[in-house]
Amino acid sequence: MLTFYYIFISLLFIFTILPKIPSSHWIFRVPDFGKIQITYLTIILFGIGFFVEKNQYFWYSQAFLLVLFVYHGITLVKYTPLYPVKKHQRNSHSSQKIHFISANVYQFNTEFNRFIDLINRNKPEMFLTMESDSHWENALQVLEKDYPYQHKVTLENTYGMHFYSKIKIEDSKTHFFVADDIPSIEAHLKTEEGFEFVFFGVHPPPPSPTEEETSKERDGDILSVAKRVTEIQKPVIVVGDFNNVAWSKSSILFRKTSELIDPRVGRAFVSTFHAKYRLFRFPIDLMFHSEDIFIEELKTLENFGSDHLPVYCEFFIDEKNDQQEERIETADHEEKEEAEEMIQEGKEEDGERDTVVTED
Incomplete structure (x- = not known):
């Protein structure tokens, strides 16, 4: 299980870094689509990490997953109600809906x-x-x-x-x-x-x-x-x-x-x-x-x-x-x-x- 834990960490890192490479090839552009899924998988893997066998790299790996989660979360939180945006009401100057x-x-x-x-x-x-x-x-x-x-x-x-x-x-x-x-x-x-x-x-x-x-x-x-x-x-x-x-x-x-x-x-x-x-x-x-x-x-x-x-x-x-x-x-x-x-x-x-x- 520890092996799969590190394999998944590597994959999450790869899918995170690929969109940063300035190439128009689909291999580098498609991972951007999965940012939501990558974020969910990151926090799930972080939780699973506490149930795998511990070694000298464990806390570094967990810290890395936390950094990945924060990195993706800073972008994604903007697209949730948690991000404050002022709402506006219709008035006499406005059109109908x-x-x-x-x-x-x-x-x-x-x-x-x-x-x-x-x-x-x-x-x-x-x-x-x-x-x-x-x-x-x-x-x-x-x-x-x-x-x-x-x-x-x-x-x-x-x-x-x-x-x-x-x-x-x-x-x-x-x-x-x-x-x-x-x-x-x-x-x-x-x-x-x-x-x-x-x-x-x-x-x-x-x-x-x-x-x-x-x-x-x-x-x-x-x-x-x-x-x-x-x-x-x-x-x-x-x-x-x-x-x-x-x-x-x-x-x-x-x-x-x-x-x-x-x-x-x-x-x-x-x-x-x-x-x-x-x-x-x-x-x-x-x-x-x-x-x-x-x-x-x-x-x-x-x-x-x-x-x-x-x-x-x-x-x-x-x-x-x-x-x-x-x-x-x-x-x-x-x-x-x-x-x-x-x-x-x-x-x-x-x-x-x-x-x-x-x-x-």
């Missing part, structure tokens, strides 16, 4: 009615689907009477996106920032009260042994969105399956470059993938917003057959309230240059994706 659902539907999931029922039960003003192909588009037509405004990017490569809204879409466009088969949606909306805002839907490819070898396209895509956000003078929300976690280097660079706020801070992890395995679930469906958007609720909803849980959000707009300004971090000159380099690397990366993807 607006709700949206963001869901990676999983292209090969055919339980269309479960998702349609979820939309009908929660009645959001907007919803975004990712991995939605022509079959999903046809199935969702029954909702179009309630959601008369749409922006559709129908693809069969697991990167299709569909945006449906009860709120008027005054203008919308599809961006292909780093590749001609990886879309992002930019929709300009205006409520009946006259509040204007911009909704971005994103879904960059993940670094993984089965998909993209590196994170270059993912990072280039989200940082291109960040760059575009800085050109917009309206309240902004960016939502989607980022295939990234909020504490990764590229997510932090995205947040600083775009000057947006991460609503998970002071709230919860809101883990979404994998929907079927609670213990191995990562928060990769992210959301960021500008300082004049105030989040009242952010949570996951029940599984509808996809490998991702849907994200539900309730927010309001108040451009006369500047109390969230202190939550904004800005990129310095060096970070902006790094973001530009990563965007260029993403455009130069030649991702190998089929036009039509079939389920194995």
Whole structure:
């Protein structure tokens, strides 16, 4: 048992140090996803340590595990209610509450009615689907009477996106920032009260042994969105399956470059993938917003057959309230240059994706 104790300590150290290595290869990027699990395993192993055979290295090993726990905990505590973040109430200057659902539907999931029922039960003003192909588009037509405004990017490569809204879409466009088969949606909306805002839907490819070898396209895509956000003078929300976690280097660079706020801070992890395995679930469906958007609720909803849980959000707009300004971090000159380099690397990366993807 003592041997396994030291083997697990070594593995925890390796998974902790790999994300610190400046390489875009998936081997170095994927361990960032498991920071929550690594933290739990660290404290469990610390407890188990008191039941193994003691040797001259025991207390050094226990101290090391404690240091690892503190190291990860300092990052993760920000994404819990333990981290103090001021809550804001709606007032006479604010918009009415607006709700949206963001869901990676999983292209090969055919339980269309479960998702349609979820939309009908929660009645959001907007919803975004990712991995939605022509079959999903046809199935969702029954909702179009309630959601008369749409922006559709129908693809069969697991990167299709569909945006449906009860709120008027005054203008919308599809961006292909780093590749001609990886879309992002930019929709300009205006409520009946006259509040204007911009909704971005994103879904960059993940670094993984089965998909993209590196994170270059993912990072280039989200940082291109960040760059575009800085050109917009309206309240902004960016939502989607980022295939990234909020504490990764590229997510932090995205947040600083775009000057947006991460609503998970002071709230919860809101883990979404994998929907079927609670213990191995990562928060990769992210959301960021500008300082004049105030989040009242952010949570996951029940599984509808996809490998991702849907994200539900309730927010309001108040451009006369500047109390969230202190939550904004800005990129310095060096970070902006790094973001530009990563965007260029993403455009130069030649991702190998089929036009039509079939389920194995």
